[in-house]
Amino acid sequence: MKKILLILTLCTGLLQISCSEDSVTDSNSTNVPTNNSVDVYVAGQKDNQACYWKNNQPVLLESGGISSPTANKITVVNNDVYVLGMGAGTTTLEVFPMFWKNGVLTNLKTSLSTADEEVMTITDFEVVGSDVYFVGYTKRRIITFDDYSLAYWKNGVKTVVRDYGAYVQNYPKIKAVNNTVYIAASSTGALTLNGYYTNNVFTEVPFATLTGLAKNNNEVYAFGTANSGGYYKNITTGTETSFPAVAAISSMFFENNNLYLTDVASIYKNGVMFDAGQPQLGGIMDFKILNNNTYKVTQVGIDSYISYLTINGVEAAQIPDSQGAFLSLFVVQN
Secondary structure, three states, X not given: OOOOOOOOOOOOOOOOOOOOXXXXXXXXXXXXXXXXXXXXXXXXXXXXXXEEEEOOEEEEOOOOOXXXXXXXXXXXXOOXXXXXXXXXXXXXXXXXXXXXXXXXXXXXXXXXXOOOEEEEEEXXXXXXXXXXXXXXXXXXXXXXXXXXXXXXXXXXXXXXXXXEXXXXXXXXXXXXXXXXXXXXXXXXXXXOOOEEEEOOEEEEOOOEEEEEEEXXXXXXXXXXXEOOEEEEEEXXXXXXXXXXXXXXXXXXXXXXOEEEEEOOOOEEEOOEEEEOOOHHXXXXXXXXXXXXXXXXXXXXXXXXXXXXXXXXXXXXXXXXXXXXXXXXXXXXXX
């Protein structure tokens, strides 16, 4: 699996994040002003173990005996911390999707597989209120050829979206709004995500590669690249937008009805450059905007790399790949 990739003392009303000796490194010991007190969660890996940091304090997640687990996505809803991760199997194709709620591990391969179908991978999840959605692939067990299906689960109940047959290469994303489930995926299981499903009905986006889904209130957007430039579509209204300022949109985020997007290098707000980034900190792996404050997880390096957490453009924490990685970010208003 490819690696992707404070001591802050602040006044009342400012964010406070501290480090311990076994936590990430704060190389600058810089005070970073923010408008409100928040909790910053960063998920990834530390010392070959799945981990998340809350305000720079590491929380190691149990592995259940699975090798090399990594926390790939973190979400906090109603004070509950949800983490999706993955561990290695005995072959290059075998992976173990893992899920933690408040630190309690669920092996999704075990819990979501059936006697007839084995869960091969879970690629994304969504929490809406008390409902938890997963999306991924299953494979029929008793058959002499590959037979894969795209599926999603709501609170453990599976819905088959598409029977693919051949081996699946893409990594679908999921969003749910008003009990409608949206999945960015292909119609064939090929590597390119060239469309999306709305409650199992497929809509092709010709000549596009979709990166993911975002939502703003009750509206859902698909984004990625089309016609050699950035592209996004409001699925709810059908409005399509080209954004040639970037080659591809890698991430999209809404805050107070403002649309933020990134091409990995920079962040744009409502179509205008908002954060030009810091080249020395490399590409943006994840970002959030809250109360006009910018939180980013970035990564720099090729053969080896360092992961950074930055707040308002100032380095807040870092970890080298020899010790771990930062992969996902979530910020909660106190």
